[in-house]
Amino acid sequence: GENVEQHPSTLSVQxxxxxxxxxxxxxxxSNYFPWYKQELGKRPQLIIDIxxxxxxxxxxxxxxxxxxxxxxxSLHITETQPEDSAVYFCAAFPSGNxxxxxxxxxxxxxxxx
Amino acid sequence: DARxxxxxxxxxxxxGQEVTMRCQPILGHNTxxxxxxxxxxxxxxxxxxxxRAPLDDSGMPKDRxxxxxxxxxxxxxxxQPSEPRDSAVYFCASGPGGAYEQYFGPGTRLTVT
Numbered sequence: 001g002e003n004v005e006q007h008p009s010t011l012s013v014q015x016x017x018x019x020x021x022x023x024x025x026x027x028x029x030s031n032y033f034p035w036y037k038q039e040l041g042k043r044p045q046l047i048i049d050i051x052x053x054x055x056x057x058x059x060x061x062x063x064x065x066x067x068x069x070x071x072x073x074s075l076h077i078t079e080t081q082p083e084d085s086a087v088y089f090c091a092a093f094p095s096g097n098x099x100x101x102x103x104x105x106x107x108x109x110x111x112x113x
Numbered sequence: 114d115a116r117x118x119x120x121x122x123x124x125x126x127x128x129g130q131e132v133t134m135r136c137q138p139i140l141g142h143n144t145x146x147x148x149x150x151x152x153x154x155x156x157x158x159x160x161x162x163x164x165r166a167p168l169d170d171s172g173m174p175k176d177r178x179x180x181x182x183x184x185x186x187x188x189x190x191x192x193q194p195s196e197p198r199d200s201a202v203y204f205c206a207s208g209p210g211g212a213y214e215q216y217f218g219p220g221t222r223l224t225v226t
Binding site for chain 1: 146155156158161168169204213214215216217218219220
């Protein structure tokens with residue numbers, strides 16, 4: 001079955017710097033890759049996603065890239081702000097199943113003012 | 114802005130008691146997921162439904178946990194009897210048919226003493 005590995009587990013950056021979180025997946029047939037942001041005590045919120053027919057997607061300061069050959073995808077946050085501090089989860093949707101996302105273990109991002 | 118709702122938001126109970134958690138998915142969504150989140154295990158999928166039918170409950174301890182969807186607007190997760198190791202945040206999520214996105218509810222924080 002699908003397995004998703006996420007790195008790093010913790011990331012600390014200065015406000016204004018960029019942050020990059022990487023995930024690898026094992027099932028080459030996976031075709032949907034969302035990213036969730038979870039602030040302390042809150043629900044995971046979908047912030048951006050990418051499908052396997054696209055290599056990159058941007059939404060303001062966040063972007064996701066997908067390398068299908070290498071089976072990895074990354075979240076890029078530019079001009080980080082303290083409110084970006086949260087736990088970020090990547091996930092993969094294996095083709096052929098009926099809706100079950102496979103989540104990475106999460107990255108705790110701390111943006112220092 | 115439609116959201117998944119969950120009740121109760123917090124529950125403290127004694128070991129051995131029955132616990133029932135409820136979820137109202139976003140209207141029109143036909144897939145419903147139950148997750149458990151702990152610091153040690155991250156996000157674990159317990160069970161999920163499509164069109165009210167259970168598709169996968171392999172993540173759930175069968176002897177004490179049960180999940181149902183009495184109707185399209187209500188999903189329930191029951192623990193009987195509860196144990197201290199069940200202490201966690203339980204999230205419900207729903208997704209639209211034919212798409213991959215999942216939207217999380219606010220969670221139920223369960224403490225079993």
